[in-house]
Amino acid sequence: MKIVIMGAGTLGVQIARELVAEKRDVVIIERNPDISKAVANELDCLVCEEDGENIEALDQAGLSDADWFIALSGSDETNIVACGLVAESFSKPKTIARVRSNYFSSFHGARRRLLGVDHILNPESETSEAVARILFRGMSPDTIDVKEAGIQLRKITASEDPRLPGTSLQELRAAIGQEFMVPAVLRDGGIIIPSGDFVLGKDDGVYLLGEPRHLDFLFGRPNHDSLKIKYLVIFGANALTRRVLKELGVPGPEILSLSEKMRKDRKAHSALSLLGNPVIKVIDENREQAKIISTEFPDVEVVRSNFSDELLIQEEGIDKADILLSLTNSQSDNIVLSLVAKSSGTRRTLAVVHNDLYMRLEGSIDIDAIVNQKSVVAGAILDIVRKAHIRRLYSFHNGDFELVEITITEDFRRKDGTIIDLGLPRGILVAFVIHEGKTIIPTGSTEIHKGDQIGIVLPKEQMNRLESLYGA
Numbered sequence: 001m002k003i004v005i006m007g008a009g010t011l012g013v014q015i016a017r018e019l020v021a022e023k024r025d026v027v028i029i030e031r032n033p034d035i036s037k038a039v040a041n042e043l044d045c046l047v048c049e050e051d052g053e054n055i056e057a058l059d060q061a062g063l064s065d066a067d068w069f070i071a072l073s074g075s076d077e078t079n080i081v082a083c084g085l086v087a088e089s090f091s092k093p094k095t096i097a098r099v100r101s102n103y104f105s106s107f108h109g110a111r112r113r114l115l116g117v118d119h120i121l122n123p124e125s126e127t128s129e130a131v132a133r134i135l136f137r138g139m140s141p142d143t144i145d146v147k148e149a150g151i152q153l154r155k156i157t158a159s160e161d162p163r164l165p166g167t168s169l170q171e172l173r174a175a176i177g178q179e180f181m182v183p184a185v186l187r188d189g190g191i192i193i194p195s196g197d198f199v200l201g202k203d204d205g206v207y208l209l210g211e212p213r214h215l216d217f218l219f220g221r222p223n224h225d226s227l228k229i230k231y232l233v234i235f236g237a238n239a240l241t242r243r244v245l246k247e248l249g250v251p252g253p254e255i256l257s258l259s260e261k262m263r264k265d266r267k268a269h270s271a272l273s274l275l276g277n278p279v280i281k282v283i284d285e286n287r288e289q290a291k292i293i294s295t296e297f298p299d300v301e302v303v304r305s306n307f308s309d310e311l312l313i314q315e316e317g318i319d320k321a322d323i324l325l326s327l328t329n330s331q332s333d334n335i336v337l338s339l340v341a342k343s344s345g346t347r348r349t350l351a352v353v354h355n356d357l358y359m360r361l362e363g364s365i366d367i368d369a370i371v372n373q374k375s376v377v378a379g380a381i382l383d384i385v386r387k388a389h390i391r392r393l394y395s396f397h398n399g400d401f402e403l404v405e406i407t408i409t410e411d412f413r414r415k416d417g418t419i420i421d422l423g424l425p426r427g428i429l430v431a432f433v434i435h436e437g438k439t440i441i442p443t444g445s446t447e448i449h450k451g452d453q454i455g456i457v458l459p460k461e462q463m464n465r466l467e468s469l470y471g472a
Contacts, residue, residue, distance in 0.1 A: 001467075003385060004029065004061050004093070006052035006082055007072035008039045010355045011098070014378045015070065019385075020045055022463040027061050052082045055089055066093040068385050076101045080115055087116030094118045096381060100239070119384050126380045127352060127373045128243035131325065134369050135248070135275065139323060139348040143222055144394050145212075146403075146455070150439050151432055152212045153394055153403065154222060155186075159202040161219060170196035176218055180210030181441050183403065183431045183457040184396055191401045193429050193457055207396070209431055210441055229278040233321040233346075235307065235337050236328035237284035237293045240352065244327065250280065250297050283307075283316060284328075307337060319345035326351040331358055338367045386467065393455065401459050403431060406466070408452045420444045424456070425465055431455040 001024050005012050008030035016039075019026050026045035029052045030036045040047040050057030052073065063069060069086045071079035076099040083095040096119045114120065137145050144153040158164040163172065169182050185192045186205030192198070200206060208215055234241050281301045284290050294302045305312055307328070313319050324341045326334035331353040338349035343366070350369040353359065362370050375395075383392055394403040419430050419442055433440045434453040440446060448454065458466060 001025065001068075001385070001464075002027070002062065002066045003068045003070060004058075004063055004066045005070045005072060006030075006079070007074070008032075008035050008047070009072060009074065011374050011377060012070075012072040013039060013043070014356075014374055015072070015381055016043055016045055018378060018382060018460065021460045023461065024464065027066070029057065029061050053078060053085065055085055058082075058086060058089065063090045063093055066090070069093045069095045070381060070385075071095070071097045080117060083118075084116035087113070096121060096384060098123065098377070100124065102239075121377060121380055123373055123377050124240045124243045126376050127240060127371060128247045130371050130376045131244050131327075131350065131352070132247035134350060134371070135323070138222070139350065139368050146393055146405075146432075151210055151441075152215060153183075154208045154215060154219075156206055156208065156219070158200045158204040158206050164200045164204075164206060165202040166199065168197050168199045169194055172200075177214070178443075179214040179441060180208055180218060181431060183207055183209050183429055184401060186396075191396045193401065193427055193459075211439065229275045229322045231317070231321045232275075232278045232280045232323050232325070233316070233318050233341075234280070234282045234325045234327055235284070235334070236326070237282050237286060237289035237302065238327065238329055240327045241282060241325075242293065242296060244325065245280070245293075245297050245300065248275070251299055252296055278322065281316065283312070307333060313341065313344045321346045322348065324349045331355075335361070335365075335367070335370075339365060342366045342368075386463065390463070390466065396457075401457060402463075403455060403457050404463075404466075405453055405455050408448055408450055408454065417448060418444065419446050419448060422448060423469065425462060428456060428458040428462055428466070431457050 003019055003024055004027045005016055006029045008028050012028065016026050016028055020043055026043075028039060028043075028045060028047045029050050030039060030047060031049065031051050033049055036047050036049040048057065048061045050060065052058065052071065063086055069083065071082045073079055073082075079097040079099060083097045086093055086095055095117050097117045098121050100122060137143050146153065163176065173180070182194060184207040185194050185198070185200070187201065208219060234244070279301070280299070281303060282290070282293050283303045283305055285304060285306045287304060290302045290304050293300060303316060305316070318324060318341050321341070324338060324346045326337045326349065328334055328337070334351040334353060335358050338351040342349045348368045350371065351367055352371045352373060355374045356372065359370060359372050379392055379395065383390075391405045392402055393405055396402065422430070424430070430442050432455040433442050433446055433448065435449060456466070
């Protein structure tokens with residue numbers, strides 16, 4: 001697979017790095033000579049110091065035989081124009097454009113080509129979905145719901161359960177039940193895909209996969225399940241906050257025209273009701289941004305205040321909040337505000353950052369969840385360009401291993417068989433099978449049929465191999 005990326009900013013480099021790790025043929029177009037040189041020295045791919053809006057430059061970059069063109073410059077207009085040129089001049093590649101404009105973002109997720117763009121990705125849309133998912137799973141970065149499979153991925157430290165240290169996985173499942181599996185273990189900063197004779201150490205980070213009710217019975221309920229949200233505070237009244245509020249189902253002004261009964265019924269059945277219909281407060285010092293939130297979301301209390309006001313925590317009751325979301329445009333502010341709120345009494349905090357700079361702090365500072373916007377958008381793009389209907393469900397520590405889902409179709413196999421018959425390379429683990437709507441935690445003899453969805457844990461460099469086995 002050949003992918004041409006226009007724009008060598010942090011997102012472009014991140015995607016290129018991941019695609020190179022998957023053994024893809026990657027070409028980067030970057031007009032800035034200093035950036036081009038730095039990226040060429042860092043990545044094992046071709047870097048063209050050209051203008052992505054120049055048809056000759058696009059031709060020199062190899063668009064005629066490329067599978068994908070991804071436009072990631074800082075300008076919506078440039079990205080859309082470049083995709084239009086590619087669509088008009090080259091028949092093979094499909095196109096992806098990153099845009100932030102509200103108008104163009106309204107086409108996010110559309111199933112038709114717009115102005116030569118096959119897929120429009122909006123960073124705020126993707127990030128708001130990620131934030132909402134974390135909220136709905138109780139603000140725990142170590143519990144991931146795989147909703148389609150009806151199962152859950154949890155991470156615990158082996159020392160939390162006296163049955164784990166010094167026990168092999170085969171012995172553990174034989175002793176307590178087969179309704180779960182350990183798809184990955186975090187040891188000494190690296191991820192291991194364990195075999196049955198793997199023996200757990202007390203400092204290992206253990207990933208458990210199974211139905212929530214089985215995991216609850218075997219290992220106890222996670223602590224975050226007891227969190228009841230009555231009061232939610234958001235720092236920042238920007239586009240991301242507006243999208244998060246929409247993801248949570250906060251009613252807009254049109255709800256005011258409904259009768260009181262209809263309003264109550266609609267609120268009771270909204271996504272927000274799953275969180276307990278909390279009181280929501282948004283805080284920002286920008287008058288215009290605050291006004292937009294007030295207009296779009298009448299039920300939300302909006303406060304204009306400077307984030308550095310030393311009385312802010314007490315006056316606005318942030319210390320009594322169940323959850324604080326730091327969603328400002330400044331990633332350093334988001335980290336600091338989350339830390340201050342947590343030390344003041346806020347029960348759980350989430351901070352959004354825009355690149356990898358602050359992700360090194362994850363797990364070492366008292367913030368419950370850190371969402372990296374660059375990684376979220378990169379993941380969404382990778383989901384689009386991968387063949388074989390491969391969908392990323394979870395990226396393990398440092399992104400070296402992933403839990404992905406593929407569907408077994410007629411094109412992928414000649415006959416039904418077992419997991420062993422799939423012919424998967426060594427180091428790849430089948431974590432679950434969904435057959436006729438039922439989820440199975442498999443063994444090597446579990447049968448696979450056409451139409452089944454299977455979850456696979458694999459190292460990133462094996463992604464290309466997986467596509468060659470099951471791709472189009």
